[in-house]
């Protein structure tokens with residue numbers, strides 16, 4: 001019998017679950033604010049230097065993704081846009097925009113929870129990271145606490161549907177793909 005090996009779980013550090021739980025706390029803030037619950041933390045040398053949660057609705061800004069906001073706070077914190085050596089933890093696989101921001105910010109590693117089968121930019125629907133034109137080396141680890149990360153998203157869309165009194169899925173919500 002062949003050994004089953006989960007490639008995505010290579011390079012998992014002991015701290016990955018701990019930091020992903022912090023990202024989940026950020027996602028819960030988004031949930032409470034009526035935003036699609038995605039959360040993110042940026043960690044460097046064992047210190048959380050940036051946090052963010054999805055605020056697209058509140059800021060009325062389609063670029064206000066958790067990762068963009070966390071990268072912004074991390075850069076402000078260390079007063080440097082170069083985030084070499086930093087790891088970004090996010091509950092849902094970064095979209096292509098955020099994967100581009102991760103390259104631009106020179107982060108060293110990305111750890112995500114649930115894959116995004118709709119618009120994942122780190123290998124699930126497109127791969128902005130691997131073999132990127134900037135020749136930046138970014139390690140990607142997926143699937144950390146994936147069930148919890150996806151569960152929060154599913155709970156959110158279920159709540160939205162209930163509040164709308166809409167029992168049928170019209171196929172226009174992101175939840176259709178989650």
Ligand SMILES: [Zn+2]
Pocket residue numbers: 065067094095096097098099
């Ligand atoms: Zn994004």
